[in-house]
């Protein structure tokens with residue numbers, strides 16, 4: 030991996046004027062990538078909300094403001110920048126907390142190149158340096174309707190260049206807005222069975238009467254893009270992955286109650302009554318296995334969505350509102366159990382943290 034030093038901000042105390050007439054405060058770094066100079070910092074400093082980016086194109090002599098994807102670092106009281114691999118810039122933010130000081134700005138990665146085509150503009154993408162189990166793939170399981178897809182979408186939206194979704198194969202029919210190749214590879218059962226026979230799948234399982242599986246190609250596609258892989262698979266699939274292959278972070282998402290799960294499934298409106306009943310029947314066994322098996326490292330209760338998302342980010346080393354060790358959690362059967370309470374619910378058990386059910390697991 031090649032490295033090239035960029036300017037350090039403090040060398041620019043007297044400031045300069047950009048093509049947009051923005052007066053520098055000396056908080057910028059300038060990093061050359063090919064014909065372009067990426068000026069990071071400065072422009073948005075007055076708003077104190079995010080670090081600004083401008084690009085000087087030496088071939089045209091023009092300044093460009095790019096489309097900026099991903100969540101940006103908030104502070105800009107000085108940083109340093111180092112070009113990595115000729116396609117991303119590592120930013121080290123001065124005066125930030127340990128889990129908020131390293132960021133990456135993708136400027137010419139495959140992801141950014143694709144996005145440039147879609148947007149028709151210059152594009153850069155932020156991602157946050159992570160701590161802890163940073164590179165491990167993330168396996169997310171939980172009963173139908175618990176919010177797995179919602180949480181994964183939130184992650185992918187906030188960290189577009191960091192996570193890549195492992196697109197599974199399934200024999201179930203597509204739902205309204207689902208796209209082939211994006212949400213699933215929708216496939217015929219005989220084709221999938223044949224591919225399974227030929228060793229093309231890392232794992233597969235029959236779930237709610239349909240076949241689902243993770244192809245080796247799906248995992249490789251994410252790995253090739255240099256992103257962290259997220260798998261949304263059922264408990265059986267998680268068990269196979271744990272047993273056979275991946276050193277991953279295994280997270281089980283639990284509903285606050287069966288009644289709430291049923292309400293979410295019905296409100297989603299994507300299943301027939303018969304399918305809903307089947308999913309609810311299966312949910313009980315899935316929850317039992319999720320909580321009691323040795324598969325999962327973490328059980329995350331998805332009661333309040335925002336809190337659950339914060340906790341998920343925390344688990345993945347992406348920050349969040351408060352360190353996980355300050356949250357209501359307990360360790361049971363070697364699993365961290367994290368409760369994401371609905372604030373407006375005032376029942377006693379919730380206010381006082383946890384109750385244990387007969388399996389020794391936490392119930393909300």
Ligand SMILES: Nc1nc2c(ncn2[C@@H]2O[C@H](COP(=O)(O)OP(=O)(O)O)[C@@H](O)[C@H]2O)c(=O)[nH]1
Nearest residue numbers: 173174197233234236241242243261262263266
């Ligand atoms: N084993 C396995 N399970 C999968 C795979 N893809 C999806 N699933 C699981 O299949 C179940 C049904 O998924 P889906 O039909 O999308 O319904 P939903 O859970 O209600 O959104 C969920 O538990 C998914 O986690 C896969 O590749 N392998």
Ligand SMILES: Nc1ncnc2c1ncn2[C@@H]1O[C@H](COP(=O)(O)OP(=O)(O)O)[C@@H](O)[C@H]1O
Nearest residue numbers: 173174175176177178179293297331332333334
């Ligand atoms: N914490 C939550 N509170 C209320 N509704 C939620 C919450 N999390 C998800 N939902 C909703 O529940 C429904 C099912 O979520 P979804 O992500 O499709 O579940 P899954 O992928 O696990 O089947 C969706 O309509 C979603 O908007």
